[in-house]
Amino acid sequence: MRIGLLSRVHLGPLAVLFALTLSACLLISGLPRATESAYDEALRRALAGAPGVQTDLTVTVGTWSPAVDLRERAQFDSRMRVWQKILPATLRPLVTGPGHMNAKTAATPIAGTGGSSYLNLGWLSDADQRVEWVQGKAPGAPSTMRYEGETIPVFEAGVVEEAVREMNLRIGSTTVIGEHDYAAVKIVGVFRAKQADDRYWSHHNDILHVLKLQPPGSLDFERHATALLSDAGLAKLSGEGRNLAYRWTLPLDPRGASALDVPGLQAAIAEFGRVVDIQSTGTVAPYSLETGLPHLLAEFQAQLSTAQTVMYLVLGGLLAVALGVIVLAVQLLSDRLDHTLALTRARGGSLAQVAGTAAALTAMGVVPGAVAGYALSYLVPGTARPIVHAGPVIVVLAAAGFAAVRIALAHRTPLHERRADVATARPSAKRITLEVLIVVLAVAGAYLLRARGLSASAGQDPFLLIVPVALTVAAALVTLRLYPYPLRLIVRLAARGRAAVPFLGLTRAARARAASVMPVLILLPALAVSVFAAVVSDGIAGTQRLASWQRAGAPIKVTSESEIPAAVIDEIRKAPGVERVVLAQRGQVQVGYGAERAEALAVNVAEWRSILSGAPVSLPAVSGGAIVSPELRGRGTLDLGWQSRFKVPTAAVAESVPGFFTTGKFLVVPLEVLLRPAVNTLLIQGDADVAELAALAPSATVISQESALAGIQDDPLTGTVRATLVIVTIALAGYALLAVVLLLIVGAADRARAVSFLRTLGLSDRQAQWLTVLEVLPMILMTALAGLCLGLALPTALGPGVDLSSYAGDLPVGDYSPDPVLPGALAAGLAVVAVLGAYAHTAISRRRSLGAVLRVGDLT
Incomplete structure (x- = not known):
């Protein structure tokens, strides 16, 4: 058949298909890219905001004898090269710079203080780049002195100004340290950090500050300070008689981190720790890896898992609704093709030929739209996950496949006449049993999800993704089965009245064929997911406000x-x-x-x-x-x-x-x-x-409730979750309105024929408008009510499975109070569109002559 000619004849439906496919593919491919970009930014912020001591990789080893002491910088450098060489490939892009090394003693008491004051010794490989001397001079080589009849080393060292004030370590003073193996520390200078806010100093907080520790059961505090040595002092520092440890730190650069690499990073850190432990083979002192990075990555993975769960729920609903609206548009196109393909079939055309024609013509509308939407999605920054590429393909295959299957079923035999004036047949016992089973399983799944919570295994819990789908299908089945019964009751009441229009309109609505109730499968998930997204977004916003007040405690708080x-x-x-x-x-x-x-x-x-x-x-x-x-x-x-x-x-x-x-x-x-x-x-x-x-x-520190709220909201993951929920809410509301419009257009021919019959019997234009409204409005209102109820129930049903506390200041989000504005706006919008569409349809039908609708013999 001539596809080009058919495309020109049916340009309107093809344009609708193009627009719907473009918007669907742009959303399906663009939103995942935006979320992935936000995930990466959130990971980088989390790593950059954490102290370096948590994110960096530090190899440490203790020493207790001269045999394992490191006395020269070259010995530290050679081991640093080993750690850099055995670093897993996954971690190398994140570890930048040459790293730094240090040697420190711990818990070294000052003689004569009864364990209330401690002065440790420390050496930093890059001290000349990190500190500036504000008083005295830089430490030099150690000397010796006599103490209690023994010759002990005297280390020249420098301390921070805080240690001078709080521990009376003045320049020129000499302090004896140790309990048995004594040493002396001569303070020769006072230093200050060049950049005290650098993440580097989180490894050496004991050098920049005097630490006050309260032992268990004691009312007094211990004071710990660390004095800085020179390279010459390191050469005399031994682990014999002291708690001495050496450390090699590989700093982490968060700028290259990606959320997709988190599982690989966790495995690489474990592998690095294992290889570091292997280096201890044959040595007296074992090496070990110290880092808080696995804990940070695990916390981020938990937040990411929650964000992905919410994204899967709303994006899955968006994909399903978008496909449903596109299928409605395909149905509109296939209805327009029905007469042409019936003639082709009657003249000897094969079933494959007519089905292929429908699929090819559909593809002419959806393929350009899918390509355009997919191309436009690349304007959105972010990593392309498989759904970015698979989404447009799914849309094209679903649209073309539905067109081919529908035409093939409709034209199995040539000139197969169908009755359009017969009510839908009663469903079989097997079908009713299956539908009841689906409803029971959906309710049981929601109950089990609340009872057991999420699976402890890594990754997404499939149970959490299945339950919302099952609840949506169950709600749609219940709506489809229960919809005719209250309507038939209203029809009986209308039959007692004198007006014919209510009876005829409600009767046509009650006798709707299975094909005409397809919008239920679109409107219901569209409203349910959009209301779910809006309610969750409102719940997050309310909890964020509560968390900001919990943090501030007042409109403005000043503490010192x-x-x-x-x-x-x-x-x-x-x-x-x-x-x-x-x-x-x-x-x-x-x-x-x-x-x-x-x-x-x-x-x-x-x-x-x-x-x-x-x-x-x-x-x-x-x-x-x-x-x-x-x-x-x-x-x-x-x-x-x-x-x-x-x-x-x-x-x-x-x-x-x-x-x-x-x-x-x-x-x-x-x-x-x-x-x-x-x-x-x-x-x-x-x-x-x-x-x-x-x-x-x-x-003093000044914090306001507004700044606390801004700090909670200023998070890439939080902003992405809320922004995606808002976008999906708007998109689904738009699709719901489009579904109503397409519903009116798909049934326009049949409705125009019925109205034309009634116009020959004296039906006025106003009565025709009311007839159309009464035919389509009951289904829309029933579906809207079911969708709204399901959307309001989903947050409660999925509550234990979707922990949103990480986006609300670490407070659990449990107050999902329904906002009457959004449900009312959605229901009113659908009703208004239905009424306006009915009036527009009646106005268009009024221009047609009866001869354009009715065939010879229809009135006999």
Whole structure:
């Protein structure tokens, strides 16, 4: 047959197919690319935001005798070359730079301090590039001195300014360290990090700061400092009698990380650790790999798995709905071809010929649209997953295959007449049994998913992907089977009335053929998935807002490690936008007279509650008593030590205190119980500029609820999930409206013929409009209602399987309160489109003469 001529004759349906296919392939191929790009960016941010000590690969070995000591830089360099050589190929693109090495002692007490102060020794391979000497000089070669009748080494070393203040390590002072194998440390200089915020220093926090540790059961703190040695000092540093360890660090560059490589990276790290362990064969001291990268990758993989699950659900629904709308358009084209192909079949055309003609003509519309949509998807940055390439192919094959199969079934025999005026036959017992089984299995699957949660195995849980599909199919089957019964009841009521139009319109709707109920299979998943996406998006947004208040605890919070001066507080009170300032002090209190301690906050609870008015968080209303954590409940009056001894009765119990405490032992006490409050926290009501407040209190940290919310939302994975949900919601709503329009167009010929019959009996234009509306509107409303109910139920049904807490400030997203605006807008939109389409169809049909619709003999 002449495909070119047929394409010109049926240019309108082909144009519709082209547009639908282009949009479907652009969405199906573009959205996965966008999500993959966001996944990569999220991984890079997660790795870049983590301390280097967690992401970098560090090989460590301990030494305890001169036989395994490393005394020269060259010995460190040779081992670094070994680690770089055995690094797996998967990790090499992420490990950049030459790396760095260090040697440090640990837990070296200062003689005569009773174990309260410790001074360790450290050597950094790149110290000359990392530090600058602000006082004194750089360390030189060690010397010796006599101590308790023995000759001990004296190491020249430098310390940070913090160690000078807190441990009295002044330039020129000499400190003896050790318990038995003594050594001395002479402080010759004070240094400062050139870039203290560099990720490098996370490996050496003990060098930049004095660490304060509280031993279990003790009320006092231990102070640990590390002094910096020179290369000459390394040559005299031995592990004999000391806790000495050597480390080689391979820094990780997050810029080359890809989410697709996460499983391979985890396997490569395990392999690297195994090979490093093998290098210990034949040596006295074993090598080991230290890194927090597997834990970070596992956390990211969990977040990624949740994001992919949501994406699979909504993109799968989008693909199914898009295919359904395209199939409707193919049905429209095949209906237009029906007469031509029937003549071809009657004149000797084979079944393969007519089916091939339908498939070829369909392909002329869908193939260019698929190619154009696929090409346009490359404008979206991101990695191309298999679905990017497979999606357009699936669309083309489904459209062409449906056209061929439908025509082949319709024209099995030449001139096969079909009755269009007979109601659908009753379904068989086998079919009813199968449909009941599907519904039962879908409900049972949803129950089991809530009961057992997700599978612990790696990757996507197929159970989570099957249950939504089963629920959608079950809802569609229930809708199709139950739809005629209430309609027939309404028909009986309409039959008692005097008006014929309601009876005729509802009767035609109740006797709809199986082909005309196909839109149910499109509208229902379209509405269900779009409502599901909208409800989940709203749930994430609401939980994000709650999490931001949990983090801030007030519209604006100012915290400081030390007391905030009264003059600064007065300036903050006078700052523009500040309406009220609530004073508070945070610290640690002694519970009773033993070693038990708890985090505490002293504040006027009534004033704090007043500035939280309208916020999703609050505190129990108390007057004079303490709010305690569950760990401190039931103790009656608490005897506390904080500046002085005082007693306070327990007034209420709170699971958390917004902005301060979420776990552990904590309590909130009235500010007036302190003799002299040392205010280090301000809770501010108003919309003041955070930067201005930070400038007024440079030593404090200023956080607002709005900045906390922006920090939660400013995440590639979070933004991608919400953006994809919004896009899919809009796309599915559009497809649902297109399905209604195509429904009207597909049944236009049959509907025009029926209206023409009735016009010969005196049917007016207004009655024809109402007849069309009553014919199509009941199915649309029933399907819309079923789709909305399913969409509202899916978040609850899938709740345990879709953990969205990582996108909502680590709070569980469980409040899926339905928003009446979206369901009402969707249902109203579908109804309006149906009514407008019915009116437009009636207006078009009115222009036709009866002779153009009715054949000779139709009225006899």
